[in-house]
Amino acid sequence: MSRGKVLFVVTSHDRMGVLRNRKTGVWLEDFAIAHDILSEAGYEVKAASPLGGEIPVDPDSLRRTGHAGFDPASWLELGKDILMESIPLSEVGHDEYDAVYYPGGYGSYWDLSVSRDNAGLLESFVRDGKPVAAIRHGGAALLSARETSGRSILNGRRVTGASDDEERQMALDRVVPFSLGKRLKRCGADYVCSEPWKPHVVADGMLLTGQNTQSAAELARTMLSVMENAFAARQEDQRPSSARPGDVQQDGPEFSPGMRNALPSFVFKN
Numbered sequence: 393m394s395r396g397k398v399l400f401v402v403t404s405h406d407r408m409g410v411l412r413n414r415k416t417g418v419w420l421e422d423f424a425i426a427h428d429i430l431s432e433a434g435y436e437v438k439a440a441s442p443l444g445g446e447i448p449v450d451p452d453s454l455r456r457t458g459h460a461g462f463d464p465a466s467w468l469e470l471g472k473d474i475l476m477e478s479i480p481l482s483e484v485g486h487d488e489y490d491a492v493y494y495p496g497g498y499g500s501y502w503d504l505s506v507s508r509d510n511a512g513l514l515e516s517f518v519r520d521g522k523p524v525a526a527i528r529h530g531g532a533a534l535l536s537a538r539e540t541s542g543r544s545i546l547n548g549r550r551v552t553g554a555s556d557d558e559e560r561q562m563a564l565d566r567v568v569p570f571s572l573g574k575r576l577k578r579c580g581a582d583y584v585c586s587e588p589w590k591p592h593v594v595a596d597g598m599l600l601t602g603q604n605t606q607s608a609a610e611l612a613r614t615m616l617s618v619m620e621n622a623f624a625a626r627q628e629d630q631r632p633s634s635a636r637p638g639d640v641q642q643d644g645p646e647f648s649p650g651m652r653n654a655l656p657s658f659v660f661k662n
Contacts, residue, residue: 395434396490396619400427401510401533402478403499404441406448409567417448418475421457422495422527424467425608426615427474433616437474438489442503442510444480450497458589458605481509486516491619496528496554496605501569504533511536518545518598523622525615527602528554531572535579547580550596552603555585598622 400423408414427437441447454464468475486492492514494500504510514537517524526534531553537545553572559565576583585603586592592603593610598618602611 394436396623397436397438397488398430398615398619399484399486399489399492400437400439401481401492401494401504401513402439402441402447403497403503404443404448405499405501405503408498408564409502409569414567415448415451416498417450418453418495418497418499419528419605420449420453420464420468421459421462421605422453422497422530422608423475424464424471425459425462426493426495426525426527426612427471429609429612430616435490435616435619439474439478440481440484441478442481442507444478444483445476447475447478448499449475450499453497456605459609481507481513484509484513486513486520486522489517489522490622491523491525491615492517493615494526494530494533496530498529498564498568500529500532501572504530505535505575507533507536511538515539515545521598523598523600523615523618525600525602525611526553527608527611528604529572531576531601535575544579544581545599546576548582549580549599550582550584550594551576551599551601552584552586552592552594553601555588555603557585558588558604561588 402418402423406415406417408416430437439447457464510533514524531551534546539545553576556565556571556573559568573583573585584594589604589606591607591610593607593614594601595614600611600614602608
């Protein structure tokens with residue numbers, strides 16, 4: 393029996409900007425590593441994209457890997473069905489999912505960064521307090537979402553994502569339409585990055601981000617931990633209260649005890 397459902401939102405864009413002969417799409421390893429970790433833990437994974445249907449895969453992601461033992465060709469052969477039948481974003485209802493994850497892939501810079509369907513979906517996940525995770529270029533999908541106040545959902549949040557140094561080392565810093573780190577900062581985020589190609593994951597409450605493909609396994613495990621704790625928190629919060637009528641309730645924290653356990657401990661540092 394499934395422990396829950398996780399939505400993977402991926403790009404439909406398959407060309408690298410002005411380099412029309414350079415194909416792009418989702419970065420396979422970012423998708424596959426998280427898919428396998430969550431699936432093996434009992435979560436059902438569904439994929440959605442702006443256009444729906446077949447998801448383009450960046451050819452470079454079939455040649456470059458960040459995790460020892462990962463074989464892109466073998467995974468693609470075994471897991472290709474989920475990449476062939478993504479749901480159009482306009483048809484996705486957030487209520488049936490426990491979390492959303494944005495894998496990397498350069499195409500995200502061109503479509504998910506400006507997709508109104510994606511922004512509306514993401515705003516619903518944030519409003520309901522559900523985990524939101526993004527890795528590498530997937531962070532571009534976070535740029536357009538707003539709180540009800542009109543502020544960016546990134547305002548005041550600590551995040552990471554593809555670094556300028558990594559883009560330069562890929563010789564794509566003048567091809568991608570913008571610097572992700574600079575755009576995240578423009579939205580009010582506290583963007584931080586580590587050395588190129590070193591695992592780096594940042595957790596700020598229910599917002600979880602990874603810098604690069606090497607961070608995929610750590611980010612997926614962090615996501616899994618947050619979901620498991622959130623599930624336990626919901627169970628705890630649904631237990632009948634032991635308070636008697638007329639009891640005076642003491643002032644408590646902003647979060648319920650169960651939800652405090654669902655969040656990383658440093659969120660509550662003074």
